[in-house]
Amino acid sequence: xxEREFSSGDGTSGARSNQAHAGGRSLTTYTVGALPIIxxxxxxxxxxxxxxxxxxxxxxxxxVGTREGLLVLIRSILVSREPVYGLGEWAExxxxxxxxxxxxxxxxxxDDCVGRCLERLFDADYRSMVLALMAHVVKEFDVDLEQLHxxxxxxTFFGSYDEATAASTRRGKPTLAxxxxxxxxxxxxxxQLLFILTVARDGGxxxxxxxxxxNVTDDRTHCETWDLMCEIVGRKDFLYVADSKLATQEKWxxxxxxxxxxx
Numbered sequence: 001x002x003e004r005e006f007s008s009g010d011g012t013s014g015a016r017s018n019q020a021h022a023g024g025r026s027l028t029t030y031t032v033g034a035l036p037i038i039x040x041x042x043x044x045x046x047x048x049x050x051x052x053x054x055x056x057x058x059x060x061x062x063x064v065g066t067r068e069g070l071l072v073l074i075r076s077i078l079v080s081r082e083p084v085y086g087l088g089e090w091a092e093x094x095x096x097x098x099x100x101x102x103x104x105x106x107x108x109x110x111d112d113c114v115g116r117c118l119e120r121l122f123d124a125d126y127r128s129m130v131l132a133l134m135a136h137v138v139k140e141f142d143v144d145l146e147q148l149h150x151x152x153x154x155x156t157f158f159g160s161y162d163e164a165t166a167a168s169t170r171r172g173k174p175t176l177a178x179x180x181x182x183x184x185x186x187x188x189x190x191x192q193l194l195f196i197l198t199v200a201r202d203g204g205x206x207x208x209x210x211x212x213x214x215n216v217t218d219d220r221t222h223c224e225t226w227d228l229m230c231e232i233v234g235r236k237d238f239l240y241v242a243d244s245k246l247a248t249q250e251k252w253x254x255x256x257x258x259x260x261x262x263x
Contacts, residue, residue, distance in 0.1 A: 030093065030095040031093050031095070032094070034079055035098040038078055038079070039098060042071070042074075044141070045137055048067055048100075050129055052067060054125055055129075056123050058120070064109060066116075069114055069116075069117035072100065073087060075099060076091075084115070087110075087111070088107065123171060123173075131208075131232060134207060138207075138232070143200050143202055143205050144200060144201070144202035145233045146239065147201035147202075147241065148198050148199070148201070148241065150198045150222070151242070153194075153195050153197075154195070156187055156190050156191075157178050157191045157193070159191075164176075164178040165178065176213050177214060177215070178192070178193055178214055179192070180192070181214040192214040193214050195209065195210075195211055196209060197209045207232060208225070208229070219248055219251075222246050223254055226251070226254060236255070240255065
């Protein structure tokens with residue numbers, strides 16, 4: 001694993017990390033890993049700019065901005081998938097500049113901080129943000145959208161989740177029902193959500209994802225997905241590949257009208 005070393009004459013360091021002390025000097029070792037590659041991709045995606053355009057303003061009392069906190073969470077998911085409560089400890093081991101943070105901000109990355117960042121993401125118009133982001137990504141990376149593949153899976157939950165057994169509205173937005181359904185992990189005893197993902201054949205690039213109530217069946221998801229794909233692609237003459245749940249008169253009529261397509 002790639003590491004970066006810093007030395008300090010006064011034995012101090014802005015962020016807690018792997019440190020060694022001797023002779024009045026301090027050696028701090030930070031993990032670098034894949035972060036430079038990830039940061040290059042995030043830069044080309046202009047993800048930070050899109051977040052700035054759609055996220056609500058950060059709480060002035062917060063030491064870590066909403067955008068910065070979410071980007072650290074994204075990097076963590078891509079590198080090691082640490083739980084939210086462990087994000088601060090994970091960040092302490094990495095070079096702060098590669099996380100987009102100042103050294104003094106790392107210690108502020110606790111679960112409360114990350115939770116506030118996620119709340120602001122929930123409050124944002126994230127659908128419009130994702131659509132705008134994907135339009136840019138497709139152009140920037142020259143992603144071929146001639147063939148799109150759609151499938152779903154279940155996200156299994158352990159626990160009762162009594163307050164989420166039915167769809168409701170929170171903070172002015174609809175929320176999903178964590179409930180029993182056709183569990184694709186073969187755990188019918190556990191509750192779930194349905195996760196729907198569409199990728200491009202060109203490199204398997206994720207184009208759009210969505211989640212639905214745990215008891216929603218696959219055949220009810222294709223109409224909305226098709227409309228979104230047409231919005232992203234900008235036309236209807238692309239190949240849409242899905243499982244047998246697509247084979248209903250309603251879906252075929254929607255795909256074939258008003259203009260004939262190859263779906």
